Amino acid sequence: DTRTVMNQDIFHEMLTKHGFEIVRPETWSLAMQVTAFAGAEAICGPHGGGLLNLIYTDRDAILLELFGGRTNPCFYSIAAGTGRRYAAHHATAVVDNLRVNPQSLSELLTMANDS
Numbered sequence: 001d002t003r004t005v006m007n008q009d010i011f012h013e014m015l016t017k018h019g020f021e022i023v024r025p026e027t028w029s030l031a032m033q034v035t036a037f038a039g040a041e042a043i044c045g046p047h048g049g050g051l052l053n054l055i056y057t058d059r060d061a062i063l064l065e066l067f068g069g070r071t072n073p074c075f076y077s078i079a080a081g082t083g084r085r086y087a088a089h090h091a092t093a094v095v096d097n098l099r100v101n102p103q104s105l106s107e108l109l110t111m112a113n114d115s
Helices: 008-017 030-038 049-056 074-081 102-114
Strands: 042-046 062-067 085-090 092-094 097-099
Touching: 008 102, 030 049, 042 049, 042 102, 049 062, 049 074, 062 074, 062 102, 074 085, 085 102
Parallel strands: 042 062, 062 085
Antiparallel strands: 092 097
């Protein structure tokens, strides 16, 4: 899967600018993940297991999922099935990684903040 963001500095800068906190839920206990994501208004990240924390958010939260070369609708299905909003950013695949397009990601983050 394409899950590592090659231009991570730009990605993190954009997320921070739009009010996101950068977290690594895979390093946390389940209790910490539930507590942290319960207050999240939005989740943004590459396709992967950490996005499942969407189920702990309020119903008005949005999931912004990043894809590289191929897509998988599982998190869209979870978001739609639980009444949460969803949007995808199709990044450029670079072997097994991805590179976000700063302009289109910024537009997506702005849309998420405005909704």
